[in-house]
Amino acid sequence: MKRLKRMQxxxxxxxxxxxxxxxxxIGGLPHRETGKTELETAKTPxxxxxxxxxxxxxxVPFGEGVTPGSGPGHLSLFGYPLDDFDLPRGVLEVLGAExxxxxxxxxxxxxxxxxxxxxxxNFASLxxxxxxxxxxxxxxxxxxxxESRRVxxxxxxxxxxxxxxxxxxxxxxxxxxxxxxxxxLSGGLTDSDPQKSGIPPKRVExxxxxxxxxxxxxxxxxxxxxxxxxDEAQANTVLLRGIGCPPNIPTLAxxxxxxCAAIATYPMYKGIxxxxxxxxLEVGSMKHEDQVRTLEEHFEDYDFFYxxxxxxxxxxxxxxxxxKVKIFEECDPHFGRATELDFDVIALTxxxxxxxxxxxxxxxxxxxxxxxxxxxxxxxEAFDERRVARGTLGRVASRDLMPLxxxxxxxxxxxxx
Amino acid sequence: MKRLKRMQxxxxxxxxxxxxxxxxxIGGLPHRETGKTELETAKTPxxxxxxxxxxxxxxVPFGEGVTPGSGPGHLSLFGYPLDDFDLPRGVLEVLGAExxxxxxxxxxxxxxxxxxxxxxxNFASLxxxxxxxxxxxxxxxxxxxxESRRVxxxxxxxxxxxxxxxxxxxxxxxxxxxxxxxxxLSGGLTDSDPQKSGIPPKRVExxxxxxxxxxxxxxxxxxxxxxxxxDEAQANTVLLRGIGCPPNIPTLAxxxxxxCAAIATYPMYKGIxxxxxxxxLEVGSMKHEDQVRTLEEHFEDYDFFYxxxxxxxxxxxxxxxxxKVKIFEECDPHFGRATELDFDVIALTxxxxxxxxxxxxxxxxxxxxxxxxxxxxxxxEAFDERRVARGTLGRVASRDLMPLxxxxxxxxxxxxx
Numbered sequence: 001m002k003r004l005k006r007m008q009x010x011x012x013x014x015x016x017x018x019x020x021x022x023x024x025x026i027g028g029l030p031h032r033e034t035g036k037t038e039l040e041t042a043k044t045p046x047x048x049x050x051x052x053x054x055x056x057x058x059x060v061p062f063g064e065g066v067t068p069g070s071g072p073g074h075l076s077l078f079g080y081p082l083d084d085f086d087l088p089r090g091v092l093e094v095l096g097a098e099x100x101x102x103x104x105x106x107x108x109x110x111x112x113x114x115x116x117x118x119x120x121x122n123f124a125s126l127x128x129x130x131x132x133x134x135x136x137x138x139x140x141x142x143x144x145x146x147e148s149r150r151v152x153x154x155x156x157x158x159x160x161x162x163x164x165x166x167x168x169x170x171x172x173x174x175x176x177x178x179x180x181x182x183x184x185l186s187g188g189l190t191d192s193d194p195q196k197s198g199i200p201p202k203r204v205e206x207x208x209x210x211x212x213x214x215x216x217x218x219x220x221x222x223x224x225x226x227x228x229x230x231d232e233a234q235a236n237t238v239l240l241r242g243i244g245c246p247p248n249i250p251t252l253a254x255x256x257x258x259x260c261a262a263i264a265t266y267p268m269y270k271g272i273x274x275x276x277x278x279x280x281l282e283v284g285s286m287k288h289e290d291q292v293r294t295l296e297e298h299f300e301d302y303d304f305f306y307x308x309x310x311x312x313x314x315x316x317x318x319x320x321x322x323x324k325v326k327i328f329e330e331c332d333p334h335f336g337r338a339t340e341l342d343f344d345v346i347a348l349t350x351x352x353x354x355x356x357x358x359x360x361x362x363x364x365x366x367x368x369x370x371x372x373x374x375x376x377x378x379x380x381e382a383f384d385e386r387r388v389a390r391g392t393l394g395r396v397a398s399r400d401l402m403p404l405x406x407x408x409x410x411x412x413x414x415x416x417x
Numbered sequence: 418m419k420r421l422k423r424m425q426x427x428x429x430x431x432x433x434x435x436x437x438x439x440x441x442x443i444g445g446l447p448h449r450e451t452g453k454t455e456l457e458t459a460k461t462p463x464x465x466x467x468x469x470x471x472x473x474x475x476x477v478p479f480g481e482g483v484t485p486g487s488g489p490g491h492l493s494l495f496g497y498p499l500d501d502f503d504l505p506r507g508v509l510e511v512l513g514a515e516x517x518x519x520x521x522x523x524x525x526x527x528x529x530x531x532x533x534x535x536x537x538x539n540f541a542s543l544x545x546x547x548x549x550x551x552x553x554x555x556x557x558x559x560x561x562x563x564e565s566r567r568v569x570x571x572x573x574x575x576x577x578x579x580x581x582x583x584x585x586x587x588x589x590x591x592x593x594x595x596x597x598x599x600x601x602l603s604g605g606l607t608d609s610d611p612q613k614s615g616i617p618p619k620r621v622e623x624x625x626x627x628x629x630x631x632x633x634x635x636x637x638x639x640x641x642x643x644x645x646x647x648d649e650a651q652a653n654t655v656l657l658r659g660i661g662c663p664p665n666i667p668t669l670a671x672x673x674x675x676x677c678a679a680i681a682t683y684p685m686y687k688g689i690x691x692x693x694x695x696x697x698l699e700v701g702s703m704k705h706e707d708q709v710r711t712l713e714e715h716f717e718d719y720d721f722f723y724x725x726x727x728x729x730x731x732x733x734x735x736x737x738x739x740x741k742v743k744i745f746e747e748c749d750p751h752f753g754r755a756t757e758l759d760f761d762v763i764a765l766t767x768x769x770x771x772x773x774x775x776x777x778x779x780x781x782x783x784x785x786x787x788x789x790x791x792x793x794x795x796x797x798e799a800f801d802e803r804r805v806a807r808g809t810l811g812r813v814a815s816r817d818l819m820p821l822x823x824x825x826x827x828x829x830x831x832x833x834x
Contacts, residue, residue: 029791037793062832063420064813065820066427072833082833083419089834242834357791361831363824364793365811385793386809395811 001084004255006415007403013257016344016409018304019295020401021335022077023328024070024269025313025354027058027367027385031321038321038356039367039384042328046336050348051369051383055376057393058365058385059401061352067363073351074272078252078306079402087272088187088244090118093177095271097169100179104157110167110179111274112246117185117214119243122193123151123174123235126201126226135197139174140234151235152176158228161221178240180221185214191241192222201239218243251277252304256406261298263291264308273306292334299341307338316354324356345372345408347401348383365395372408418501421672423832424820430674433761433826435721436712437818438752439494440745441487441686442730442771444475444784444802448738455738455773456784456801459745463753467765468786468800472793474810475782475802476818478769484780490768491689495669495723496819504689505604505661507535510594512688514586517596521574527584527596528691529663534602534631536660538593539610540568540652543618543643552614556591557651568652569593575645578638595638595657602631608658609639618656635660668694669721673823678715680708681725690723709751716758724755729771736776762789762825764818765800782812789825 028038061068062082071087091112094100099108112118125137143151149170156168164182171177188208192201201222206215218240226237252260254277262273262280270280279302283294291307298305309331315323339346349368352361367388369380378392389395396404406412445455478485479499488504508529511517516525529535542554560568566587573585581599588594605625609618618639623632635657643654669677671694679690679697687697698715700707708724715722726748732740756763766785769778784805786797795809806812813821823829 029793058811063423063820064817065822065824065829066423067824067829067831069831069833087833092834355791363821363829386795389795389809389811390807395813 001081004079004081004250007079007406007412008255010412010415011256011406012411012413014410016303016411017299017342018258018345018405018409019338019343020077020304020306020347020349020405021338022306022308023312023331023350024308024310025316025352025361026350027353027355027362027364028316028324029355029357029362029364032357037385038316038324039328040386042325042332044328044332044383046332046339047328047348047383048381050335050339050346050371051380051388053377054348054369054371054380055393056369056378056380056383056388056391058389058395059349059368059398060365060395061398065363067361068352069361070268070351071272073398074269076398077349077351077401078276079255079399080249081399085247085249086244087247088118089242090120090177090244091246092268092271093120093171093242094118094169094179095275096266096268097171097177098267100167100169101153101156102165102167104153107167111271112179114246114248115181115185117180117187117218117243117245119178119218119240121176121178122239123148123176124237124239125234126237132200134200135194135239137234138193138195138197138239140236142173143234145170145172148174148176148235151229151232155225155228159221159224161217161224164217166221174235178221178238180217185217185245186211187214187244189215189218189243191243192218193239193241201237204240204243246275249275253277256411258303259301260304260306261302262306262308263294264306264310265291266308266310269308269310278306288331288334292337295338296341313354316356317359319356319359321356344410345370345405347405349401365389366398368393368401370401370404370408375408418498421496421498421667424496424829425672427829427832428673428823429828429830431827433720433828434716434759435675435762435822435826436755436760437494437721437723437764437766437822438755439723439725440729440748440767441725441727442733442769442778443767444770444772444779444781445733445741446772446774446779446781449774454802455733455741456745457803459742459749461745461749461800463749463756464745464765464800465798467752467756467763467788468797468805470794471765471786471788471797472810473786473795473797473800473805473808475806475812476766476785476815477782477812478815482780484778485769486778487685487768488689490815491686493815494766494768494818495693496672496816497666498816502664502666503661504664505535506659507537507594507596507661508663509685509688510537510588510659511535511586511596512692513683513685514588514594515684517584517586518570518573519582519584521570524584528688529596530598531663531665532598532602534597534604534635534660534662536595536635536657538595539656540565540591540593541654541656542651543654549617551617552611552656554651555610555614555656557653559590560651562587562589565591565593565652568646568649572642572645576638576641578634578641581634583638591652595655597634597638602634602662603628604631604661606632606635606660608660609635610656610658618654621657621660663692666692670694673828675720676718677721677723678719679723679725680711681723681727682708683725683727686725686727695723705748705751709754712755713758733771733773734776736773738773741773762787762822764822766818782806783815785810785818787818787821787825792825
């Protein structure tokens with residue numbers, strides 16, 4: 001926070017333009033047969049040409065060895081210290097939801113605000129065994145998405161909590177999210193989800209004294225939900241986890257005086273962008289080409305653009321090495337087109353690594369190339385994990401990318417005389 | 418501490434096995450004639466082959482430019498933040514001693530516990546000059562080790578301090594260590610050793626108010642020792658320094674849930690290992706070959722092995738470049754044998770550098786190669802200071818090696834959603 005404050009004191013506005021091109025889960029590991037990573041395998045002439053004139057290196061999201069989730073990965077990429085800001089899973093779910101029911105009415109998208117208590121939910125099945133009520137199926141037989149949506153609407157219509165608004169966000173199959181809005185709520189709560197079947201759900205407990213009111217409210221919500229759903233065949237209770245409030249986080253505009261736009265197609269990333277005060281631009285499709293078109297159309301309107309490509313992460317999570325290679329190749333000309341705009345600074349980077357061979361996020365440094373009109377370029381000949389590691393950017397913290405970009409954009413005053 | 422705590426929250430157990438192969442004082446500097454370092458000169462095919470499949474780089478023990486002693490070097494290598502944990506020299510001496518006298522009886526090895534006050538001692542000579550009692554020889558004419566041992570036993574037999582046990586640890590020549598055990602002791606004390614002769618010994622002062630009782634106890638011990646030794650020809654007083662308590666330090670098992678074993682042959686390193694909760698395995702000789710045999714024999718019993726080679730440091734302290742080269746060459750096949758075990762993660766590293774040309778520890782990054790089944794290897798062709806500096810590991814803090822090793826061992830959960 002001290003450092004963030006110092007940055008804020010040094011920054012000033014000019015007419016420079018910055019692009020963060022973010023491949024979700026960008027970095028990989030060698031294929032067991034070829035010994036080459038996804039980026040080493042992909043033919044990406046535009047990215048390689050860019051790397052040749054950029055300063056290359058690897059970003060470490062949050063301390064060596066730590067694998068970040070999407071929330072921490074993005075917060076650190078935008079320069080926020082993770083010791084001070086946290087994005088609970090429930091908040092991410094709400095940010096990523098298409099909309100919510102309130103008192104049985106569809107109210108569309110609702111962004112969590114400081115003081116709102118958000119949580120991730122499963123519809124689940126309870127049954128009585130030997131006189132004890134236990135969870136018999138944590139996923140309520142993975143009820144169909146449409147069925148789940150009906151249950152969400154029912155829950156929303158019937159559940160009343162004194163002085164609290166209850167938002168119910170339908171998700172896929174048995175998944176949903178819940179958000180309570182009102183006075184006196186706070187995070188620091190345990191899950192009710194016992195994580196396995198055959199035992200009773202847990203009571204939500206306050207981990208800090210000031211959360212005791214919130215714990216009581218969530219336990220009451222669970223009780224009422226179980227009563228409302230008692231006649232459902234499968235989804236006769238809810239299990240809640242990842243309960244927390246959105247961080248009281250300064251926006252990028254407040255910190256750096258930059259007008260920011262996000263060009264993302266997946267809800268959660270749009271949500272994170274809104275949380276940080278970015279305008280989320282309408283792309284109109286899921287096509288990467290349209291993301292670049294959107295960038296071109298709005299080029300004059302903003303100082304900073306965050307362009308997010310989700311699919312590199314999605315296919316890597318499935319362990320599909322070849323598909324990740326293909327997405328890099330498909331995006332390469334679009335990236336090339338973006339670099340033809342009159343940007344002053346461009347960072348080609350990611351929020352974390354998702355090596356296909358691990359089929360999960362990893363702790364490895366995030367391959368990154370930072371270019372500006374004044375950058376100290378290096379002899380890195382191609383954009384991949386091993387080559388960027390030898391570049392002039394070196395191994396730096398993710399949260400240092402934003403100050404570096406602002407510096408390369410000429411937006412910082414000298415510190416001290 | 419915050420970070421250590423977060424690591425502790427993220428870690429989980431699996432059946433992976435990790436080896437830290439630690440050459441004490443591993444890194445060197447170029448020989449004045451050949452321009453090559455000890456590692457560049459040594460023929461080490463096994464270490465070079467290992468480097469080729471590893472991720473290479475350099476560890477910085479405690480901030481750039483800082484030369485660590487053995488205590489800080491090891492604490493940081495095992496992931497402890499040196500801002501929070503300190504190993505006073507007196508504690509290291511006690512950890513490294515073969516044993517102690519208590520009330521005139523030999524009680525063997527005694528490990529310091531939190532609350533014990535340990536200090537390093539010199540037997541010294543006092544004389545009266547111009548009516549003032551001054552130190553005439555800080556080393557009591559470097560009395561013989563056997564003679565020193567006799568004085569230790571005498572001191573132990575005669576010295577009584579109310580409510581305190583007094584342990585006296587004989588050392589080489591004029592050196593010994595002292596440890597007080599009882600209630601109300603604490604660190605934060607100045608030395609009594611004036612560091613030069615011709616002036617009086619100093620009184621031990623408390624640097625913090627809570628250490629005033631401890632200061633009084635140490636000053637009383639000095640007074641009693643001087644009285645007991647008044648008829649000795651040379652060793653007629655004691656000078657004390659490096660006074661402190663062992664840190665109240667969580668063990669590696671507590672932090673990471675790993676069962677740890679140390680394979681070290683020198684007492685101080687065994688002592689540090691015990692302090693961190695490791696089992697110290699019996700090697701039965703000082704041979705490096707036997708260290709590897711011990712590793713093989715106990716491979717199934719532990720998750721983490723610390724194998725320590727002392728001699729690289731000892732000969733470098735004497736400025737013996739060629740001897741250090743020879744020790745690397747002698748150890749190379751033993752290291753190769755260790756890598757044939759079914760480890761998941763192996764780090765070839767050190768606690769600090771001891772360049773023979775400096776004949777002392779140094780601040781240079783510690784040459785390190787980290788291998789795992791999923792590591793991002795690099796094109797480093799041989800294990801030496803200059804080549805590892807261009808590897809994918811880069812220049813990282815010593816204390817990051819442990820989290821990286823645990824990550825490569827698949828022992829960390831994701832941070833955040």
